[in-house]
Amino acid sequence: MMLKVDDIHVYYGQIHAIKGVSFEVHEGEVVSLIGANGAGKSTVLKTISGLLRPKSGTITFLGNDITHTEAYKLVNRGLAQVPEGRRIFLQMTVRENLDMGAYTQKDVSEADMEEVFRRFPRLKEREKQIAGTLSGGEQQMLAMGRAMMSHPKLLMLDEPSMGLAPILVEQIFDIIREFHASGTTILLVEQNAGKALAIADRAYVLEQGRITLSGTGADLAASDAVKKAYLGG
Amino acid sequence: MMDLIVNLVSGLSLGSIYALIALGYTMVYGIAKMLNFAHGDIIMVGAFTVITTVSMLGLPPALGIIASIVCCVVLGVCVERIAYKPLRKAQPLAVLITAIGVSYFLQSLALLIFGSTQHSFPKIITVPAIEIGGLTIQGNMLVTLAVTTIIMVAMSLFIAKSRTGKAMRAVSEDRDAAELMGISVNRTITITFAIGSALAAVAGVFYCTTYGFIGPYTGSMPGIKAFVAAVFGGIGSIPGAMLGGILLGVIENLAKRYISTELSDAIVFAVLIIVLMVKPTGLLGKRVNEKV
Numbered sequence: 001m002m003l004k005v006d007d008i009h010v011y012y013g014q015i016h017a018i019k020g021v022s023f024e025v026h027e028g029e030v031v032s033l034i035g036a037n038g039a040g041k042s043t044v045l046k047t048i049s050g051l052l053r054p055k056s057g058t059i060t061f062l063g064n065d066i067t068h069t070e071a072y073k074l075v076n077r078g079l080a081q082v083p084e085g086r087r088i089f090l091q092m093t094v095r096e097n098l099d100m101g102a103y104t105q106k107d108v109s110e111a112d113m114e115e116v117f118r119r120f121p122r123l124k125e126r127e128k129q130i131a132g133t134l135s136g137g138e139q140q141m142l143a144m145g146r147a148m149m150s151h152p153k154l155l156m157l158d159e160p161s162m163g164l165a166p167i168l169v170e171q172i173f174d175i176i177r178e179f180h181a182s183g184t185t186i187l188l189v190e191q192n193a194g195k196a197l198a199i200a201d202r203a204y205v206l207e208q209g210r211i212t213l214s215g216t217g218a219d220l221a222a223s224d225a226v227k228k229a230y231l232g233g
Numbered sequence: 234m235m236d237l238i239v240n241l242v243s244g245l246s247l248g249s250i251y252a253l254i255a256l257g258y259t260m261v262y263g264i265a266k267m268l269n270f271a272h273g274d275i276i277m278v279g280a281f282t283v284i285t286t287v288s289m290l291g292l293p294p295a296l297g298i299i300a301s302i303v304c305c306v307v308l309g310v311c312v313e314r315i316a317y318k319p320l321r322k323a324q325p326l327a328v329l330i331t332a333i334g335v336s337y338f339l340q341s342l343a344l345l346i347f348g349s350t351q352h353s354f355p356k357i358i359t360v361p362a363i364e365i366g367g368l369t370i371q372g373n374m375l376v377t378l379a380v381t382t383i384i385m386v387a388m389s390l391f392i393a394k395s396r397t398g399k400a401m402r403a404v405s406e407d408r409d410a411a412e413l414m415g416i417s418v419n420r421t422i423t424i425t426f427a428i429g430s431a432l433a434a435v436a437g438v439f440y441c442t443t444y445g446f447i448g449p450y451t452g453s454m455p456g457i458k459a460f461v462a463a464v465f466g467g468i469g470s471i472p473g474a475m476l477g478g479i480l481l482g483v484i485e486n487l488a489k490r491y492i493s494t495e496l497s498d499a500i501v502f503a504v505l506i507i508v509l510m511v512k513p514t515g516l517l518g519k520r521v522n523e524k525v
Binding site: 071 | 402411
């Protein structure tokens with residue numbers, strides 16, 4: 001088992017944001033977590049990556065309890081997150097952003113750098129540019145390239161398609177497929193339910209801090225409840 | 234003309250001392266997002282360390298300076314761990330008040346140990362004055378300028394190129410994102426305090442060599458000036474702190490010489506106010522949109 005989230009409850013001050021969420025991700029899977037804005041999807045990811053702490057419940061990653069492990073220690077263990085809104089370092093260059101992605105590696109490997117540039121030729125062209133000057137799509141690519149620099153076993157993506165033009169959304173999902181094909185397990189959080197279910201082996205629906213449905217991507221895409229609520233009919 | 238050049242050189246020398254202190258202020262502000270108002274008092278602790286080791290124990294000056302740096306680094310790191318770290322998620326005002334509290338604590342501690350009288354600072358920089366084309370420039374100013382220039386160049390390279398320097402910039406820009414890269418934010422903040430305190434110790438040696446006497450409150454004025462320098466240059470900006478510090482020293486010195494000794498500080502602060510009216514983010518500061 002790659003990741004097991006067991007009955008976590010997360011609070012923002014007095015607000016009970018996550019009310020007992022459990023799910024799991026197996027090695028080699030693409031798992032999608034879909035839900036409306038404010039359902040708690042990002043909160044779940046941040047809790048897994050250690051930026052937030054659950055009040056109760058446990059999170060197990062590769063057999064180790066990581067419920068109370070600090071975020072920065074998880075990168076070395078093979079967990080990477082592309083946060084919502086990309087969160088690249090806008091005042092640093094493209095290359096420095098990738099350097100930061102490789103922070104836990106002993107040396108920044110040129111081969112890894114070339115691999116990112118091969119996947120994202122645009123980034124190569126802009127290698128020395130300040131990341132703040134990149135377009136939204138390029139920033140998303142940089143965020144994904146940066147996450148891959150740490151050789152994650154599990155890559156968590158938080159709304160990678162947010163704010164992007166349809167053609168770029170296609171590209172981003174192609175890249176997620178590529179990452180997956182090269183052996184990375186994926187946990188994807190998306191509002192774009194159609195895309196997220198199409199790519200997923202399994203998926204969960206999160207509503208108001210609770211998981212209300214789960215199943216294979218295809219099953220959920222075919223279910224009336226999901227169609228009505230998330231697929232526009 | 235000669236007079237102007239001599240005053241410019243001593244202004245540069247004073248300014249480079251402010252710049253060293255301002256570097257610590259601005260780095261801590263940029264990375265830990267707090268104003269460490271106890272930063273000036275670190276200078277005082279460093280200076281008293283030199284007095285204790287060199288004047289009282291008779292150790293060689295070089296050892297005294299090393300002891301002062303070590304002492305300041307340990308103190309800076311301890312202050313951060315004990316006083317500021319527990320407040321990492323607290324309101325900025327709580328942290329600010331804590332910093333002022335730490336400042337008073339250090340001053341009172343020095344008052345208890347060393348009393349309120351001024352102590353004379355040992356002459357530890359014994360480079361003879363030099364004469365170029367009829368102007369005499371004091372040895373300690375040359376040493377100050379040389380050492381601070383080296384430190385500033387080294388710091389700029391460190392921040393720009395080293396792994397830790399880049400991590401510091403990453404933490405400064407986005408703490409959570411840095412943490413997701415595997416960077417320990419706490420460790421980075423500790424390193425920042427250590428570097429800032431070491432710079433303050435070095436600055437303290439030069440500052441006290443220039444003024445000759447120290448007391449428990451000696452650190453507060455250069456501390457405030459350096460804070461002004463950091464704001465002047467654009468707080469959070471490292472080149473800004475250097476530029477701000479140097480300009481401040483030059484303005485202060487020229488004002489002292491040509492306008493009025495009594496009014497020189499007032500003039501310094503007036504210049505700051507004017508600069509901030511024209512450019513609220515300081516000379517080299519960037520407007521950074523607050524993240525929601």
